[in-house]
Amino acid sequence: MLSALKGSKEEIPDELVSQVLGEVRARGDEEAQNANAAEIRQALETMKIMDVVRGKAGLGGHNLKDMGEHKFWSTQPVPQLGEGPPIDDGYIEPPVPRDQVQQEGYTLPKDFEWSTIDINDPNQLKEVYDLLSLHYVEDHDASFRFQYTADFLRWALAPPGYFKEWHVGVRVKSNKKLVGFIAGVPLTIRVRKNVFVSCEINYLCVHKKLRSKRLAPMLIKEVTRRVHLEGIFQAIYTAGTVVPTPVSVCRYNHRPLNTSKLVSIRFSFVPRTTTLARMIRTNKLPDALTLPIREMEERDVEGVANLFAQYMTRFDMIPHFNLDEVKHQFLSGRGTGDVVHGRREGQVTWTYVAEDPETHKITDFFSFYSLPSTVIGNTEYPVLEAAYLYYYASSASWEKSKEEYKQHLKVLMGDALIVADKARFDVFNALTLMDNVEFLSDLKFGKGDGYLNFYLYNWRTAALAGMEAIGDREAGRGVGVVML
Ligand SMILES: CC(C)(COP(=O)(O)OP(=O)(O)OC[C@H]1O[C@@H](n2cnc3c(N)ncnc32)[C@H](O)[C@@H]1OP(=O)(O)O)[C@@H](O)C(=O)NCCC(=O)NCCS
Incomplete structure (x- = not known):
């Protein structure tokens, strides 16, 4: 049934959704028990989008009609x-x-x-x-x-x-x-x-x-x-919407920080198989950082720029930042005045670096930005404080084995979560791009129901690996551009 739908714009029939839901539930693990029809429908929709991205959706019937319906994008x-x-x-x-x-x-x-x-x-x-x-x-x-x-x-x-x-x-x-x-x-x-x-x-x-x-x-x-x-x-x-034609699709993942607030505003739900108290315990982060990291400073601009340029060669689509741009992207949004509860007045970005104690070379950095959301119609909690993973880099990617790099990345990103937690963010969001898929589930990110389509105007290239691997390109490795 699904393959008959591929690339078509038709609604996914309810029978298909409930059949798949039944089979997912039959799998029996915790995540499967919590699956619902809306999520299954989303997942099936995404499979359809993926076909469009890969250029597999045929030219016949429905798709010809689809293009005709895009009165603007077809021009x-x-x-x-x-x-x-x-x-x-x-x-x-x-x-x-x-x-x-x-x-x-x-x-x-x-x-x-x-x-x-x-x-x-x-x-x-x-x-x-x-x-x-x-x-x-x-x-x-x-x-x-x-x-x-x-x-x-x-x-x-x-x-x-x-x-x-x-x-x-x-x-x-x-x-x-x-x-x-x-x-x-x-x-x-x-x-x-x-x-x-x-x-x-x-x-x-x-x-x-x-x-x-x-x-x-x-x-x-x-x-x-x-x-x-x-x-x-x-x-x-x-x-978030599909227009002609995504070059990649990534999925949002969310790491709860303030679990009780997230449940109260219905951002998260307590699954039938657990309790709020247990969720709070599982999501609790340590107080102390694992790595010797510190906030990025002006003197780190060149080191960060070099590390970033070398690290980003891993991905298929990336930005090139010169020194001024590195300074702007990672330093200029740090706000003013003293740090109170992990943040300064007007702070929009957080950037941390690790340096080699002997050579003083910057070996790692990560950054995230603050993007709050209005909780529509909620007077108790009018704002959801969300941190979004921005760019990062680590020399472990070329100095260590694949497995060691993966472990290191997990520790680095674990520290990013701790910094965000201290700055009183409610949730930490990341997409399935760059090397994020390597640490998302281990660090207790949950898959979100939002997807982000990437587009290029006036440029042709084959689909880039985002939420799914493409050929031998692993998931995420196609996309190294993080959009605000
Ligand atoms: C996105 C938004 C500006 C579109 O305006 P609208 O009044 O709904 O749509 P219009 O009638 O003016 O135009 C429709 C055309 O714009 C295209 N379009 C709509 N949203 C688009 C988007 N986000 N990106 C690219 N094209 C888009 C449609 O595909 C359609 O073209 P088509 O006929 O070739 O398919 C409006 O819905 C909005 O402000 N939404 C909330 C903010 C938002 O989602 N912004 C986009 C973030 S990516």
Whole structure:
């Protein structure tokens, strides 16, 4: 039944879901007992997506119809659904000289106007924050909504060499209210053997009252035009939704830190086979760090940059960060003032390093960032404090055996959990990218119901290993770009 569905857009029939659920439960272990129909449906959906990613979804019937249904994406230089892997990597449309790029902004519906947002102006930054905190990404049943802070947005949108013009807003002409936003920042990436400057797109958002009016394609086209004006013709972006055509799919995993709060806000559930008290005990982390790590400082920038560059050669799609970028990504978000309960005022990133006591070389580092979510309609706990694993690196990956490296990574990431716990985060999230699959289950991360699709604009390459291995490429090893 499942193979008949592969690549199709049809709803997965209830009988199939309950049949699979029955078989999973029959397996009998704790995780299996807690499986429910919604999870099974999600997993089956993902199997369908994976086929699209691998280019296996045939061109027949349903998929032809699917592409026709993508009125916008079928006109864009992206791999189309069911196209199959390319023979060679490369662009889909050639670059064009600046004077051949459309010079005027696209025409918006008559009540709206374009507005370039100056994120260094606190009022405009607040407008973006207000739009996103009420209208940005929610989970599938509208329980949680991302609440990027103004400090976070100022940090994320202004890396070295950023273009002000790439922070694109849409306002209502009459009252100037900000109702739409999309942002791009420059990012040099390597995809397999090719290195190029791309635009990293994020924070696409349209006010809830203005949905389904095709404003999203206008925002995408306008930011694309502005990116072209800078002589850049590729982009990288992620989305929870599937559009033509993901280059990889990763799954969210969650490590509970404040178990009782997570249960209270229904982020986590107490399975029938255990009790809340037992869950709290299992998830409890030690107080003391295992490794001699310390917070990254200015003097570590070069060491971290070198370690990072060498380590990242393990993965197929990665960012290239110069010294200024390393400083920005890992140091500039540390906030100001004294550390109180593990954090400073306005802190958005945490970065720790380990150094060799003799050579003083940086041997390891990890970083994570703070991205709270609004707990919709909860007055007791209005905010879920979530830490997200960002970049990390370890020289153990080339100095030690595979097994020793894996053990070391587990200890390093265990320390990341302890640091996040001390900073009073409720949960620590990580995707199935980089080498994360090596430690997720051992460190008691649970599989989430969210997936993140990775996309490249105007670049063809075969699917990259994310939540599943592809050929002999292990799961995660395809994706070394962590998007905020
Ligand atoms: C995402 C969002 C801006 C889309 O706006 P919308 O009003 O629902 O959709 P529109 O009618 O304007 O446009 C629909 C087109 O945009 C595409 N689209 C919608 N969301 C998209 C996304 N996240 N990435 C890329 N394309 C997207 C659709 O596929 C469709 O194109 P198609 O016909 O070729 O398939 C809006 O739903 C929103 O703000 N959602 C909450 C925030 C969010 O999810 N942001 C995206 C984070 S990745």
